[in-house]
Amino acid sequence: MKKNIYILIIFAALGFTACEEYTDIKPKGKNLLETADELEYLLNYSFNSAYAFNLRELYDLDNDMYSYGYKQIPPLLNGAVKDLNYTRLTYDVDIDRAALTKTDRVYEGIYSIICTRLNMILEQAPNVSDDPDKVEQLKSEAIVLRAYLHYILVNIYAKAYNPSTAETDGGIVYMNKVDFESIPVKSTVAEVYQNMLSDINAALESNSLPDRPITAMRVAKGFAYAVKARILLSMRDYENALVAADSSLLYNNTLEDHRLFIGAENLIRVGLEAEDNLFFITSQDYNPTQCIITSDILTNYYENGNIIKQFVGSDGYPILIEDYGPYYSGIEGSALWYAADYQQNSAGMNTSDTYLIKAECLIRTGKVPAGMDVINYIRERRINPDTYASVYAATEADAMTYLKKVSRVEFLCTWKNFANIKRWNTEDAYKEDINRNINGTIYTLTPDSPLWIFPFPQSATNYNLNLTQNY
Numbered sequence: 001m002k003k004n005i006y007i008l009i010i011f012a013a014l015g016f017t018a019c020e021e022y023t024d025i026k027p028k029g030k031n032l033l034e035t036a037d038e039l040e041y042l043l044n045y046s047f048n049s050a051y052a053f054n055l056r057e058l059y060d061l062d063n064d065m066y067s068y069g070y071k072q073i074p075p076l077l078n079g080a081v082k083d084l085n086y087t088r089l090t091y092d093v094d095i096d097r098a099a100l101t102k103t104d105r106v107y108e109g110i111y112s113i114i115c116t117r118l119n120m121i122l123e124q125a126p127n128v129s130d131d132p133d134k135v136e137q138l139k140s141e142a143i144v145l146r147a148y149l150h151y152i153l154v155n156i157y158a159k160a161y162n163p164s165t166a167e168t169d170g171g172i173v174y175m176n177k178v179d180f181e182s183i184p185v186k187s188t189v190a191e192v193y194q195n196m197l198s199d200i201n202a203a204l205e206s207n208s209l210p211d212r213p214i215t216a217m218r219v220a221k222g223f224a225y226a227v228k229a230r231i232l233l234s235m236r237d238y239e240n241a242l243v244a245a246d247s248s249l250l251y252n253n254t255l256e257d258h259r260l261f262i263g264a265e266n267l268i269r270v271g272l273e274a275e276d277n278l279f280f281i282t283s284q285d286y287n288p289t290q291c292i293i294t295s296d297i298l299t300n301y302y303e304n305g306n307i308i309k310q311f312v313g314s315d316g317y318p319i320l321i322e323d324y325g326p327y328y329s330g331i332e333g334s335a336l337w338y339a340a341d342y343q344q345n346s347a348g349m350n351t352s353d354t355y356l357i358k359a360e361c362l363i364r365t366g367k368v369p370a371g372m373d374v375i376n377y378i379r380e381r382r383i384n385p386d387t388y389a390s391v392y393a394a395t396e397a398d399a400m401t402y403l404k405k406v407s408r409v410e411f412l413c414t415w416k417n418f419a420n421i422k423r424w425n426t427e428d429a430y431k432e433d434i435n436r437n438i439n440g441t442i443y444t445l446t447p448d449s450p451l452w453i454f455p456f457p458q459s460a461t462n463y464n465l466n467l468t469q470n471y
Helices: 002-014 016-025 036-040 056-061 074-078 084-090 105-127 132-157 189-206 221-234 238-251 295-300 324-329 351-364 368-380 396-410 415-424
Strands: 065-068 170-173 186-188 277-279 291-293 335-337 434-438 441-445
Touching (some): 036 132, 056 065, 056 084, 074 084, 170 189, 186 189, 221 238, 221 277, 221 351, 238 351, 277 351, 291 324, 351 396, 368 396, 396 415
Antiparallel strands (some): 065 291, 170 186, 291 335
């Protein structure tokens, strides 16, 4: 019975065409994944086709944007319909979000990839013997991706890692095996992070990952070390996170240079071909295109001379169209971000991640000037040379102020701003309120607001009583 379930899941993962191919030549009930090439089918997946990585609710909550697309906001604020959109816009903590969350494409979609692709590779790998080296590589790629996807999940549905409370803070289910007979148990935040580190370390210690990825949606050493650096950064293990970030940069240190865009009529980035990719995943709409950027971001985070904001686009049609923000959203001081040909790596990782992880780790370990050098290395490629000037900091606190400002624009409309702000909110020195200005009315999201933790959907909690909410 269990093998039949495996086969059904593999069919669903591979698609109907693959089902036809194999049912034509294999007896019913026989294992379908007998070669390394067949096993690889599960890994050759277009992550961009998955709605699971449309993470706009995070950009909405952390005040990167007011809305996506052409939606008037003021009519939503009268309270006539207090849905999840209203909750995120107004930061209303009294609304029962769990009762409103019947399903969740992110939660369901990411776990589906983990269970029906990554864990299935690991389950079937012992049965494949035709190309042992390739099988080991596929296993290592699968466990790196498993760690990365759990990292996204735990940062959305649980508290940020806090060394003083992680052992008891409720986390998520860490799906590290194929088991259709047991009800999964929710791990603590600390257990989730230890599982992620175990996966990453196992992949790196196998020495089976390639130096360069086969495609931008396949795993290589640079991505594996970047994921490790990100996990350790969250755990405040800055020394080891720095080692991992430097290791990642040995394999790819190419940073996108916006100076090449100065004077261009259009902003173009072919996502799968971008040299700064470590692993490419984006939403289907290539955010931040069509996002209505908030006045807070435009006023307090974009630096004077920012190339994308001020020096790209034809007359009357810049990338950030300030006239169109109020027109489409009804909010003064907003702007429409529009560059349909700029395919941002919004859910994967690129070298901006590793450079900013390195900068923060240097700052946190007392190497403030070296950390500022990394920050200025990024800024120099984001600001018009006629305007650019290096910035300096004498203290960790001052340096972190610069890092947070650069990071916020670098990761605009990605999950990383949400995760970074959330982890900084666990520290008294760096936590801060988010104040959303909607036509003069201020809505405040506090560092300890339960809204930072998204509810598990009823599609999960109704069938697993272990999944108690984490807020």
